[in-house]
Amino acid sequence: MAVTCHEIIEKCFPNIDKEFFNYICGVLEDGTEDFESADDLYEALGTMLTQVAEEKEDGEIREICDRLFHVMKDGCDVPNDKVKILDAPVHIGDLVAAETNGDKEEDENSIWIAKRDKSSKVDPKKLEKAEAKLRDKQGKRGKDYVYKTNSISLQNEASASQQSNRKFDKMESAGTNKSYDIRIENFDISFGEKTLLKSANLILSYGRRYGLVGRNGIGKTTLLRMINSRSLRIPSHITVLHVEQEVVGDDTKAIESVLECDLQRTKLLQEEKEITTEMNSGCTDPNLNNRLSEVYQQLEAMEADKAPAKAAMILAGLGFSTSMQKQCTRPDLLLLDEPTNMLDMKAIIWLEDYLQTWSSTLLVVSHDREFLNIVATDIFHLNAQVLDLYKGDYEAFIKTRTERLKNQKREYDAQKQYRDHIQVFIDRFRYNANRASQVQSKLKLLEKLPELKPPEKDSDVVIRFPEVEKLSPPILQLDEMSFHYNKDRPIFSDVSLNANMESRICIVGENGAGKTTLLKILLGDLQPVSGLRHGHRGLRIGYFSQHHVDQLEMNLNSVEMLAAKFPGKTTEEYRAQLGSFGVSGDLALRPVASLSGGQKSRVAFSQMCMANPNFFILDEPTNHLDMETIEALGKALYKFKGGVILVSHDARLIRMICKELWICRNQNVESLEGGIDQYRKIVEEELAAQK
Structure with a gap:
């Protein structure tokens, strides 16, 4: 067996x-x-x-x-x-690298340092010396120069160029730059032949918390990686930590920072330490011994000895590896890329509270507008190869940007009207000898006017789900369903649920509470231990999993991938399917591996809908999507004529579409009135009670 x-x-x-x-x-x-x-x-x-x-x-x-x-x-x-147990883990990749490149410093294997491009034959130290000599020569000649480097970050095709700053170079050479503000000015970033940023400026004031927003695929993640790899120059004394997924620790070890959140346990342990110190110093006060016994009893009652394991479980759920949990990680600049992906509500609230007390500089890419409203003090908007700074949180950014676009549109219309008026005069009297001098004057006036450019406007994101036929209820039911992997540890007991073609249901709960298991039972991938799952004979479920994007064929382009999965259609049909999810033009012909996370998600949605499903089960569908695409997804799901069950913690999406909220907890699935706002309130009260 x-x-x-x-x-x-x-x-x-x-x-x-x-x-x-x-x-x-x-x-x-x-x-x-x-x-x-x-x-x-x-x-x-x-x-x-x-x-x-x-x-x-x-x-x-x-x-x-x-x-x-x-x-x-x-x-x-x-x-x-x-099984052969080694004294220490052996990583073949490390052995190959050591044999190829010779001895390296331990920092090369640090999880906090961006991995260098193994194909590079350039000695970084020699390159740095050569660039220093070049800067000295150019400085003596009194000319500006451009600092250029190929990226040594994880994006092998990305490169950056940056205009030199003599004052910066002089201070760096002399070691007199003590400021923790960061000024990255006049820089370009390219990915292959595509320019992502041109003549951009990024000014970060120490202690501020900046959100970085913009459409998928325009360079947000690449910018963070360029800063982390120092392909864009920042002061050498500034430490940088780049976390591409979940949350980070503070100036103590990450696991200790979680343990310290249990204030009662921390207080008792501190008291135990103080009493023990007094007793060891010779104090014979009998009250100390009695109090020490009480402290031990309280620690035992709260299972304080299990706290490290619980802290490790929390950190593992937030994306910390074993080695990460032991790191001391209070950097001068913290870079976070979509930190709320895969977190449950409790972890998101914990992270929000934690980052609001962050004392150094933070730059975070996030699609969660409520998270940015709570955490960010400023917003950088990346659009049309330019970075624009807006003061305030995300809602303030939206308001200011809307007003700015209106003003730009009014100014553009006024300039165009003025130009058109002059042009009408020129066209009318162009061949009139008596007006020749006036015409020439008007022509010169037109030439002196600045170039007329319409205001940049983002193209609308469109997502269209297929039309479906109505099915008569019952559609999808669980009747007195119980499930366990081990009979001594039930996950669900006597759960009865019902969903129909009008359902818009969001499933919430802590990580590990059984949300994914429940989805698999609804899908029919897992069978109940007792009770029944009933699905309509005409039911066709479209399932979007958390790992759907990772299961795409990365070496194919989107058209080729759909053709391989669903053969027998024309190229035009595949392109039309992709176009209904915003994957059009050259984007549909690029290898899937080269697409951004959000673009890959759209391809995954397109693939999911090729079978014309009439019921959606979506597990964290907003991960990696930009806010405009999340808005488009919400509108499309609202218009969809089939049923929808999703697992999500994106409050805005849930408010847009969901009529019901199911909470997985205590081996049951409870229906909650009041929606996502009521659920957040419950979680906040639970966190407050734990303190």
């Missing part, structure tokens, strides 16, 4: 807490396609498993992760006598 991951965990950790067991099983269940090696699995769960069983050595934990990985991938366990 084939062994399961659940059985391995139960056998290796017989005293594991139920909460941790369910969480770990959920990660293993949902992570089949996320983990490419046992090392990946160890990075995700290693710290937590170590905390669960402190008596186990690191090598034993790695062996267990190796066994779990083989069961996930191959369906069979690795015999213990076949």
Whole structure:
């Protein structure tokens, strides 16, 4: 009989807490396609498993992760006598790199440092010296020069050029630049042959929190990577931390920062330390001994010994690897790229509160407008190769930008009217000898006027879902459904739900509460242990998973990918399908790998709809989408004639379309009146009670 991951965990950790067991099983269940090696699995769960069983050595934990990985991938366990436990992990890639490039500093393998392009043959130190000599020569000649470098960030095709600043260079050389403000002026960024930013300026004042917004695919992520790799120059004394997904720690270790959020536990531990210090110094006060006993009792009652494991679980859910949890990470400049992706409501609120106390500089790319309203003090808008700065949060940005566009339109109309008036005079009297001098004067006047440019306006994002036929209810039902992976740890008990063609339902709940499991039961991918799932015989479900984008054929272009998945149609039909989701023109002919996250999501939506579904089940569909596309998605779902069930924490999207809210908790699914705002209030009250 084939062994399961659940059985391995139960056998290796017989005293594991139920909460941790369910969480770990959920990660293993949902992570089949996320983990490419046992090392990946160890990075995700290693710290937590170590905390669960402190008596186990690191090598034993790695062996267990190796066994779990083989069961996930191959369906069979690795015999213990076949597992070789090493004194330390060996990474073949590191050995190859070491053999190729010689000895390297440990920092090269740091998770906080952007990986260098392994194909590069240029010695960075020699390159830096050569550029310094060039700057000295150009400075002596009294001429400006352009600092150019190929990107050494993760985007191998990206490059940056930046106008030199003599004052900056002189201060850097002398080591007199002590300011923590950042001025990146007059720079260009290109990706291949495409110019993303031209003659742009990015001025960051220390202590401010900047949001960076703009359409998908115009260079937001590339800009962050260029700053992090220092392809764009910033003062050498400024430390930078770039987190491309979830949240970060502070000036203590990341895991300690989470533990410190439990104020009661922190207070008791501090009191224990103080009492112990007094007693060790010779104090014989009997009250100290009594109080110490009370402190121990309170710590035991709150299971303080399990707090590190719970903190590790929280951090793992927020995207921290084992090594990241041990880092001290209070940088001068923090760069965050879509930090709220995959977070539940509780984690988002925690992150919002945490970042509002961030004392250094923050630059964050986010599609979550409520998150930006709470966190951001300023907004950078990237549009038409230019960065524009707006004071205030996202709502203030929208208001100011709308007014600015109106003013630009009025100015454009006035200038055009003035030009047209002059042109009418010229055309009327062009061949009139008596008016020749006046015509010439008007012509010269036109030539002196500045170039007339209409105000830049973003093209509208359009998403169109297919028309569907009405089905008679019942459409999709769960009747007294119960489900578990292990009979001693039920996930759902006696759940009854109903969805029809008019349903607009959002499922919420903490990560690990069973949202993805519930979706799989609704899809029919998992069968209830007891009870029934009923689906209409005409039901065609379109499923968009959290990892849908990663499952696209990256080496093909979008047209080729649809043709491979759904053969038999013409190129025009495939292009029309892609065009209904905003993937048109040259975009449809570019390799999928070269598209931005939001563009890939649109391709995934297009692929999902090729089978003409009449019911959507969407798992975090807004991840990687820009705000304009989220708005378009909301409008399209509102107009869709079929049913919709989605998992999302994007409050604006939920308000736009959802009529019902289902909460997964306590082995049940509860319907909540009051919508997403009421749910957020409940979560905030729970967090306040924990403090």
